[in-house]
Amino acid sequence: MQTAKNYIDNVYETVVKRDPHEEEFLQAVKEIFQSLTPVFAKNPKYIEHNILERIVEPERLISFRVPWVDDQGKVQINRGFRVQFNSAIGPYKGGLRFHPSVNASIIKFLGFEQTFKNALTGQAIGGGKGGSDFDPKGKSDAEIMRFTQSFMTELSRYIGSDVDVPAGDIGVGAREIGYMFGQYKRLRGHFDAGVLTGKSVDYGGSLGRTEATGYGTVYFVEEMLRDQDLSFSGSTVVVSGSGNVSIYAIEKAQEFGAKVVACSDSNGYIYDENGICLDTLKRIKEVERCRICEYVKEHPHAEYHEGSEGIWTLPCDIALPCATQNEINEQSAKILVSNGVKAVGEGANMPSNLAAIDVFLENKILFAPGKAANAGGVAVSALEMAQNSSRVPWSLEKVDAKLKEIMIDIYKNSTHASEEYGHPGNLVVGSNIAGFVKVADAMIMQGVI
Known part of the structure; x- marks a missing residue:
C-alpha cells in the first residue's frame, strides 16, 4: 500500500x-x-x-466566446469561463471576475480554493468560479451592459438557483450583477431571485453583502489576535487594494480602534500617517470611480507612490493584503517581518505566494490564510440564497451577527484541525484540512460520480 x-x-x-x-x-x-x-x-x-x-479535477470547465459591440459600433470579442469544480456539499457557488488576467488557470485555481472555502463556512454550497478577460475599466455603462448581456446569454445555460449560483468578484459589482440578472430574467421568462447573489437589496439582495468579505476578514483576524492577547485596537494597519474588500476591511479595522495608514490600486499606493480618511476613499472609489492618486489632492499631507508593490515596505503591526493573487512575494514578506509585522490576514484569494507564506510561518507571524479569512463574502452570499428561498429579508444586524459567528467558527475549526493533525497554530494547515475533510467525506458517501 x-x-x-x-x-x-x-x-x-x-x-x-x-x-x-x-x-x-x-x-x-x-x-x-x-x-x-x-x-x-x-x-x-x-x-x-x-x-x-x-x-483536483473539476466536474466541468466551460469556456465560451463573448461577442459585443462597443460605443463606436465595432464588434469586440472576449473569452468567458465557468468552472463547476465540486458539488459534493451543495450547488456550485463562486464569483465572476472581469479582468484582463483571467484565463483557465486562474479560474481553476479560484474554483479549487472556493471548494474548500465554502466547506469551511458550514453552509451547503459547492465550489465554482467564473469570469472573463473583459476589462470594465474605461468602459461606458452602455458597453458594460452590452458585454454582460452577451456573457449571460451563454452562461445562462449552465446556472440556476439549485445548480450554480454565481456572484461578483474583481470587476463585477452591483452594476454588472444587475445587468446580468436582467438578461437572465429576460431569457428565462421568470424571476429567479436565487440565481445570482450580490444583487441590490431592491430586488432580492442581502444587506451586508457589500461589506461581508472585508468585515469577515477583520472578524477572523481579531479572533486570531485575541488568542495571543493582541488586538486591532492601537495597531497600525496596511491594507492593499481599494475595492469593496479593502474599503470595508479598513472600515471595520478603524471601528476596532486601528490606525489604517495605507491602501492601493493597480497603479500605486497612498500613505497617510494620520490614518486613511474613509469618507474620501469611498467617494473616490465608489462614487467617482477614480484612481487612488486623487486622494492626495484633498489630503496634501498624504503621499502617493507609483507601483502598488511598494506598499509592503511600510512598517505596520497588521498587514491585510486585499488586492489580488501573489501580491506578496518572499522579499516583501521578509521586509514586513523586519519592519515588525505581528499578523497577516489575507482578504484576497492567494495574495501571498508559497515562499512568502513560509517566511511568515518560519518567523512565527500570525497568519490567516485567504480560504479561511476571506470566506465572509461567500458566507453572506449563502445567507442571501437563504433569504431568497424563504422570501424573507433579514436585518443588517442579523446578517452581521451571523457573519461574525461564521468567521469565529471557521477560526475555531481551523485551529482545532491544526492541533488534531500535529501543527498547532498553523492555520494554513488547519483550514486546508478542515475544508478538505468535509468535502472528501461527502464524496465518499455519494459514491464514484
Missing part, C-alpha cells in the same frame, strides 16, 4: 503533467497538498477511494 506522502506526490505529478502551464492552479494545488500528509496517514480511506485525484 502507498504511503501518504507517496500518494500525494504521485497525484501532484499527474496534475503537473496534465496542466503544466497552469501556474496559478498548480500553486493552489501544491499549497493544499502540502497540508494533507497527516490526514492521509491517519485516514487511509482517502487513498483507497483515490479522493485526491478526483478532487
Whole structure:
C-alpha cells in the first residue's frame, strides 16, 4: 500500500503533467497538498477511494466566446469561463471576475480554493468560479451592459438557483450583477431571485453583502489576535487594494480602534500617517470611480507612490493584503517581518505566494490564510440564497451577527484541525484540512460520480 506522502506526490505529478502551464492552479494545488500528509496517514480511506485525484479535477470547465459591440459600433470579442469544480456539499457557488488576467488557470485555481472555502463556512454550497478577460475599466455603462448581456446569454445555460449560483468578484459589482440578472430574467421568462447573489437589496439582495468579505476578514483576524492577547485596537494597519474588500476591511479595522495608514490600486499606493480618511476613499472609489492618486489632492499631507508593490515596505503591526493573487512575494514578506509585522490576514484569494507564506510561518507571524479569512463574502452570499428561498429579508444586524459567528467558527475549526493533525497554530494547515475533510467525506458517501 502507498504511503501518504507517496500518494500525494504521485497525484501532484499527474496534475503537473496534465496542466503544466497552469501556474496559478498548480500553486493552489501544491499549497493544499502540502497540508494533507497527516490526514492521509491517519485516514487511509482517502487513498483507497483515490479522493485526491478526483478532487483536483473539476466536474466541468466551460469556456465560451463573448461577442459585443462597443460605443463606436465595432464588434469586440472576449473569452468567458465557468468552472463547476465540486458539488459534493451543495450547488456550485463562486464569483465572476472581469479582468484582463483571467484565463483557465486562474479560474481553476479560484474554483479549487472556493471548494474548500465554502466547506469551511458550514453552509451547503459547492465550489465554482467564473469570469472573463473583459476589462470594465474605461468602459461606458452602455458597453458594460452590452458585454454582460452577451456573457449571460451563454452562461445562462449552465446556472440556476439549485445548480450554480454565481456572484461578483474583481470587476463585477452591483452594476454588472444587475445587468446580468436582467438578461437572465429576460431569457428565462421568470424571476429567479436565487440565481445570482450580490444583487441590490431592491430586488432580492442581502444587506451586508457589500461589506461581508472585508468585515469577515477583520472578524477572523481579531479572533486570531485575541488568542495571543493582541488586538486591532492601537495597531497600525496596511491594507492593499481599494475595492469593496479593502474599503470595508479598513472600515471595520478603524471601528476596532486601528490606525489604517495605507491602501492601493493597480497603479500605486497612498500613505497617510494620520490614518486613511474613509469618507474620501469611498467617494473616490465608489462614487467617482477614480484612481487612488486623487486622494492626495484633498489630503496634501498624504503621499502617493507609483507601483502598488511598494506598499509592503511600510512598517505596520497588521498587514491585510486585499488586492489580488501573489501580491506578496518572499522579499516583501521578509521586509514586513523586519519592519515588525505581528499578523497577516489575507482578504484576497492567494495574495501571498508559497515562499512568502513560509517566511511568515518560519518567523512565527500570525497568519490567516485567504480560504479561511476571506470566506465572509461567500458566507453572506449563502445567507442571501437563504433569504431568497424563504422570501424573507433579514436585518443588517442579523446578517452581521451571523457573519461574525461564521468567521469565529471557521477560526475555531481551523485551529482545532491544526492541533488534531500535529501543527498547532498553523492555520494554513488547519483550514486546508478542515475544508478538505468535509468535502472528501461527502464524496465518499455519494459514491464514484
